[in-house]
Amino acid sequence: MSSEATLRERAEARGIEFGAALSAAPLREDSNYWNTARTEFTSVTTSSELKMGPLRPSPKTYDFSDADAIVDFGNEYDMAVRGHTLVWHTQKPDWFQEWDYSGDQVRDFLRDHVRTVAGRYGTRIDAWDVVNEAVHEDGSMRESVWYEGMGPEYVEKAFEWAAEVTDSDLFYNDYDIPTEPEKADAVYDLLADFRDRGVPVDGIGLQLHGIGSQADPADVADTVRRFRDLGLDVHVTELDVAYEVGSVPDDPLAAQAEYYRALVEACVDAGVDSITTWGVNDGNSWVRDFYKAEERFTIDPLLFDRKCDPKPAYHAVKAALFEA
Ligand code: GLA
Numbered sequence: 001m002s003s004e005a006t007l008r009e010r011a012e013a014r015g016i017e018f019g020a021a022l023s024a025a026p027l028r029e030d031s032n033y034w035n036t037a038r039t040e041f042t043s044v045t046t047s048s049e050l051k052m053g054p055l056r057p058s059p060k061t062y063d064f065s066d067a068d069a070i071v072d073f074g075n076e077y078d079m080a081v082r083g084h085t086l087v088w089h090t091q092k093p094d095w096f097q098e099w100d101y102s103g104d105q106v107r108d109f110l111r112d113h114v115r116t117v118a119g120r121y122g123t124r125i126d127a128w129d130v131v132n133e134a135v136h137e138d139g140s141m142r143e144s145v146w147y148e149g150m151g152p153e154y155v156e157k158a159f160e161w162a163a164e165v166t167d168s169d170l171f172y173n174d175y176d177i178p179t180e181p182e183k184a185d186a187v188y189d190l191l192a193d194f195r196d197r198g199v200p201v202d203g204i205g206l207q208l209h210g211i212g213s214q215a216d217p218a219d220v221a222d223t224v225r226r227f228r229d230l231g232l233d234v235h236v237t238e239l240d241v242a243y244e245v246g247s248v249p250d251d252p253l254a255a256q257a258e259y260y261r262a263l264v265e266a267c268v269d270a271g272v273d274s275i276t277t278w279g280v281n282d283g284n285s286w287v288r289d290f291y292k293a294e295e296r297f298t299i300d301p302l303l304f305d306r307k308c309d310p311k312p313a314y315h316a317v318k319a320a321l322f323e324a
Contacts, residue, residue, distance in 0.1 A: 008040050014321045018043070023279075023284060040304075044081055045237070049069075071124055087113075105149075106146065110158065123167060127168055129172075131158050134155050138182050172190075172201060178223040195232075204234055208236050210240060211287060215263075218266065221266040221270040225271065235275070242298050278301075282304065
């Protein structure tokens with residue numbers, strides 16, 4: 001395969017999914033973004049479009065139009081599609097006043113949500129992040145409205161409800177697992193217990209937002225092997241690499257490329273078969289909005305720059321997939 005092959009061609013030849021989280025607005029409005037997503041990536045994830053808040057403008061209505069724009073795009077161009085996310089503690093609808101609900105009402109509400117959304121898409125979505133970020137860094141369960149209403153059982157219930165309505169692969173997704181041992185152990189115990197008891201979980205998603213500091217690729221590989229030994233698929237679901245002002249390397253683009261190369265090699269070697277960057281290009285990265293007020297971070301986390309031109313990290317990832 002020539003060095004001119006796209007990332008998508010390289011990834012497909014290597015049998016690895018290499019995807020990006022997409023947003024509906026630039027997909028509709030920016031032809032560069034649309035072309036880059038279609039030609040360079042093998043899979044797509046919805047960024048915010050399937051989160052409960054954006055999806056549910058009022059208690060009785062769903063607005064699937066933005067989510068459909070991304071899912072339809074992925075289906076149309078033979079890409080794997082990841083739905084993100086059915087159950088999360090934040091980005092809930094403004095009208096959802098948690099103190100108005102009893103425990104039973106929380107349960108009914110969540111069951112209805114999971115079944116409605118996962119059931120609507122069926123096999124048009126290949127993998128779901130069913131539950132996002134249920135565990136704190138110290139290994140305790142996060143005190144979300146779902147936890148307060150249903151206790152820790154809400155996590156397994158979400159998987160069971162999803163499995164009732166879809167054959168998609170069902171993932172638990174979280175951040176800092178390779179770098180926070182107490183959190184890693186707690187998530188491991190949770191998912192090991194699910195496997196023992198037949199709760200329908202197929203995999204774990206490692207977010208890997210490298211904003212200011214990046215996980216050591218060797219630690220990520222150890223984490224991947226540990227969870228694969230449970231019989232789970234391990235996907236890297238939310239990868240980006242940015243540096244903190246004051247500790248920016250001399251040649252940040254080269255350092256970023258080297259990190260992407262080392263990480264992709266380590267992950268593929270450890271058995272990861274799906275890697276997703278959290279965005280297509282730097283101009284649409286969440287880091288830009290999220291950290292703008294603080295101006296603490298460089299805002300160049302992705303493989304393509306603001307004009308969608310490939311960066312050194314893009315070539316490094318292609319080389320890593322070629323060699324892996
Ligand atoms: C978390 C969530 C994502 C996204 C990112 C960045 O990791 O899982 O949906 O919101 O933060 O904003």
